[in-house]
Amino acid sequence: MIEFRQVSKTYSDGTAAVEDFSLTVSSHTTTVLLGSSGCGKTTLLRMVNRMVEPTAGSVRIDDVDVATVRPVALRRSIGYVMQNSGLMPHRRVVEDIATVPRLNGAPRAEARRRAMELMEVVGLDPQLARRHPGQLSGGQQQRVGVARALADDPNILLMDEPFGAVDPLVRLELQRELRRLQDDLRKTIVFVTHDIDEALALGDQIVVLRPGGRTAQTGTPRELVEAPADDFVSRFLGLDAGRRKLRAAPRPGGGQVVTDDAGRPLGVLDDADGGPSAGAGE
Amino acid sequence: MTAVQWILENLPQILELTVDHLLLTVPAVLAAFLLALPLGRLAVRLPRLREPLVGGIGLLYAIPSLPLFIVLPLILGTSIREPLNAVAALTLFGLALMVRSAADAFGSVEEDVRLAAVAVGHSAAGRFLTVELPLAGPALLAGLRVVSVSTISLVSVSAVLGITSLGSLFTDGFERGIVASIVAGIVMTAVLALVLDLLLVALGRVLMPWRRPAPRRAGSREPAQVGERGAA
Ligand SMILES: Nc1ncnc2c1ncn2[C@@H]1O[C@H](COP(=O)(O)OP(=O)(O)O)[C@@H](O)[C@H]1O
Ligand SMILES: [Mg+2]
Numbered sequence: 001m002i003e004f005r006q007v008s009k010t011y012s013d014g015t016a017a018v019e020d021f022s023l024t025v026s027s028h029t030t031t032v033l034l035g036s037s038g039c040g041k042t043t044l045l046r047m048v049n050r051m052v053e054p055t056a057g058s059v060r061i062d063d064v065d066v067a068t069v070r071p072v073a074l075r076r077s078i079g080y081v082m083q084n085s086g087l088m089p090h091r092r093v094v095e096d097i098a099t100v101p102r103l104n105g106a107p108r109a110e111a112r113r114r115a116m117e118l119m120e121v122v123g124l125d126p127q128l129a130r131r132h133p134g135q136l137s138g139g140q141q142q143r144v145g146v147a148r149a150l151a152d153d154p155n156i157l158l159m160d161e162p163f164g165a166v167d168p169l170v171r172l173e174l175q176r177e178l179r180r181l182q183d184d185l186r187k188t189i190v191f192v193t194h195d196i197d198e199a200l201a202l203g204d205q206i207v208v209l210r211p212g213g214r215t216a217q218t219g220t221p222r223e224l225v226e227a228p229a230d231d232f233v234s235r236f237l238g239l240d241a242g243r244r245k246l247r248a249a250p251r252p253g254g255g256q257v258v259t260d261d262a263g264r265p266l267g268v269l270d271d272a273d274g275g276p277s278a279g280a281g282e
Numbered sequence: 283m284t285a286v287q288w289i290l291e292n293l294p295q296i297l298e299l300t301v302d303h304l305l306l307t308v309p310a311v312l313a314a315f316l317l318a319l320p321l322g323r324l325a326v327r328l329p330r331l332r333e334p335l336v337g338g339i340g341l342l343y344a345i346p347s348l349p350l351f352i353v354l355p356l357i358l359g360t361s362i363r364e365p366l367n368a369v370a371a372l373t374l375f376g377l378a379l380m381v382r383s384a385a386d387a388f389g390s391v392e393e394d395v396r397l398a399a400v401a402v403g404h405s406a407a408g409r410f411l412t413v414e415l416p417l418a419g420p421a422l423l424a425g426l427r428v429v430s431v432s433t434i435s436l437v438s439v440s441a442v443l444g445i446t447s448l449g450s451l452f453t454d455g456f457e458r459g460i461v462a463s464i465v466a467g468i469v470m471t472a473v474l475a476l477v478l479d480l481l482l483v484a485l486g487r488v489l490m491p492w493r494r495p496a497p498r499r500a501g502s503r504e505p506a507q508v509g510e511r512g513a514a
Contacts (some may be wrong), residue, residue: 051400076403086398090416090492099402132492148402 001027002048002156002188007057009043009213017043018213020057025205027062027155030182030189032203034196034236040213041192045158048190049078061156076103079149079157079187083164085141087133093119093144094129100152111151118147123177139170146178150185159191163198175201196237200225208233288462296451296466303447303474306437310369311430314376318425321377322384323410336382343378347371347439368440375436376429383425387418420493423486427479434475438467448474 002025009018018040025031033041046052047059050071059066066074079100088096097115102108119126122143133141142162149157163171175198182189193199199206200221208216208224210232217229225244228234238244248256248269256269289296321339325332350371352362360367391414399413415422441449451467454460486493 049401051397072403072405074403075401080398080401082394082398082401084394086394086401088395088398088413088417090413090419090490103403103408134492 001025001062002190003060004044004047005058005060007044007047007054007059009040009047009052010055016212018047018054021213021215022057023207023215023218025188025190027188028186029204030191030202031205031207032191032193032199033207033209034193034199034203035209036194036211036236039209039211041194041209042160044213045160045190045192048156048158049075049080051075076100076152077154077156079151079154081142081145081149081157081159081162083161085133085145087141087144087148089133092130092132093124093136096133097144097147097151099148100154104152106152114151115147118151119144121150121181122147138166139174142166142174146181150187155188157187157189159189161192161194164193164195171198178202208236285462285465288460289466292463292466296448296470299446299448299450300470300474303434303437303449303471306365306368306372306440306445306447307430307433307474307478310372310376310437311426311433313369313373314380314429314433315422315426317373317377318380318384319415319422321381322386323388323414325381325385326388332385336385339381340378342374347375347436348442350374351440351443363444365445368437368443368445371440372433372436376433379429379432380425383428384418384422387421387425388414390421391417416490419490420486423482423490427482430478430482431475434471434478438471 004021004023007018007021008016010016021040021044023031033044035041043052047054048061048066050066050069053067087093088099091099094112094115097118098106098108098111101111101114106114116126116129119129124140124143124147128136128140133144136144142165145162149159163174166174179202191199191202193202203221205218206221206224207218210216216236217224217233219227224233224237225239228237228239231240234240243261245261246266247259247261247263249259251257251268255271258266258269260266321335325335351368354360354371355362355364355367358367358370360370395413395417396409399409404413437447438449438452441447441453448467448470451463451470455463455467
C-alpha cells in the first residue's frame with residue numbers, strides 16, 4: 001500500500017508543483033494519475049522513490065515513511081518506467097534489463113538469465129538481447145523499459161507516461177499487454193498519463209488532477225464516467241462535448257449498431273437473447 | 283652525407299629521443315585528462331561556475347610556453363632541467379584544452395538517461411563510472427586527441443632548456459647546422475603524433491562499441507519488424 005499524506009512540493013524556483021495532496025493506493029491495484037501537462041504528475045510519482053523530496057507531508061509504503069529509507073536501496077526495490085524509455089545507449093538490451101538484479105548483488109549469469117526470462121514476459125524476441133537501444137523501434141524500447149523495471153520483481157511499479165511517445169497502434173497493443181501482465185503479476189502500479197482513454201483502459205482507480213497537483217476526483221473508471229464530480233472532470237473525460245456519447249440503432253441482421261455522437265460506427269451490441277445470428281434465423 | 287645516411291647512422295639516438303619524448307608526453311596527457319574529468323563534471327553540476335572554471339583554466343593556454351617552463355620551477359621548487367618541470371607545464375596546457383572538452387562531454391549526456399540511472403538505483407559514484415563516463419566517452423576522446431597532438435608538439439619547446447626529447451634534434455640541428463637532424467625531428471614528431479592518435483582511435487573503438495552502426499541484416503529493414511511479437 002502506498003499513501004501520500006498531505007504532500008506538497010515547492011521547487012527551489014518557487015513553482016508550487018503539488019499542494020496538499022493525499023491518496024491511498026491499495027496493493028496489487030493500478031492507480032492512474034490523470035491530468036494535463038504540468039499539473040504535477042511526475043512530481044508526485046517521483047516522491048515515491050525519493051527522486052523528489054516533498055517540502056511538506058510524507059509518502060509511506062506499507063506504513064514506512066520513505067524518508068527513512070536510503071534512496072538508493074529504495075529505488076532498487078521499486079520499478080520505474082519513463083516516457084522515453086530512459087534506456088542506456090551504451091548497454092545491450094540484456095545488460096540494461098539485468099541492471100537492477102546486478103545492483104542488488106545477483107551474479108552476472110543469474111542476472112542475465114533473469115533478463116532473458118523477462119524479455120519473454122514482455123514479448124521481446126530473444127534475438128534482440130544483444131542489440132543496443134538505438135537499434136530498436138520505439139515500441140520495443142518501451143518493452144525493454146518495462147522489462148528492466150520488472151527485472152528484480154519489485155512490488156511497486158511507477159510508470160511515467162510510458163507509452164506516450166509511441167504511435168497509437170503500438171500504444172494500444174502495449175496497453176493491452178500491460179493489462180495481461182498485471183493480471184499475472186498483480187503489482188502495485190502507479191501510472192501517470194494525460195490520455196483519458198489510457199486511464200480508463202488501465203486504471204482500477206483514477207485520480208483526476210487539476211494544476212498544482214490538486215485532486216479533482218478519485219474513483220473507479222466507472223464512477224468517473226457515471227458521476228463526474230464537476231464540470232472540470234466532465235470536460236476532462238470528454239463527457240461534455242459528446243465525445244463519449246454513444247448511440248445504438250437496430251441492425252438488420254439483429255442486435256444493435258453502436259455509433260459515436262457523429263454517427264461513426266464503433267461496434268455491434270448483441271441482443272440479450274444470444275446475438276445477431278439468433279435474429280437472422282427467424 | 284645525405285639526410286637519409288645521417289638518419290640511418292643516428293637511428294639509435296633518434297629512437298632514444300623518441301622514447302624521451304613519449305616519457306614527457308604520456309604522463310602529461312594522462313594527468314591533464316584525469317584532472318579534467320572532475321573539473322568538467324563539476325562545471326556541469328554547477329552551471330554558474332562553468333564559465334569561470336572552464337574559461338579561467340582555458341586561459342592558461344594563452345601563457346607563452348617558454349616562460350611557463352622557466353617560471354614553474356620557481357613555484358614547484360624543481361630545477362629547470364628536470365623532466366618533472368616539463369611534465370607539469372605540459373599538464374597545465376593539456377588541462378586548459380581538456381577542461382572545456384570534458385565539460386561539454388558531460389553536458390552532452392542526456393538528462394533522461396541520467397534520470398533513468400538515478401531511478402534504477404545507481405549510487406552517485408556508480409552513476410558516474412558506469413553511465414556518465416562511458417556516455418561522455420566519445421566527446422572526451424575527441425578532446426583527448428587534440429591534447430595528445432598539441433602536447434607532442436609542445437614537448438619540443440622544452441629542448442631549448444636542455445630537457446631531451448625529439449626537440450633536441452632541432453636545437454642540435456640548428457647549432458651544428460645539420461639539416462638532416464631538423465628533418466628527422468619534424469618527421470619523427472609527426473609520426474609520433476599520428477601513431478598516438480591512431481592508438482587513441484583504436485582504444486575508443488574497443489571501449490565504446492555501441493557507437494558502431496547497427497548490424498542490420500537486410501538493407502532497409504526496419505528493426506520493428508524483426509523482434510516485436512504480436513499482441514497476446
Ligand atoms: N526541477 C524543477 N524545478 C522547477 N520546477 C519544476 C521542476 N520540475 C517540475 N517543475 C514544475 O512543476 C510543475 C509540475 O511538473 P511535473 O510534475 O513535471 O508535471 P507533469 O508531470 O504533470 O507534466 C510544472 O509547472 C513544472 O514546470
Ligand atoms: Mg510529467
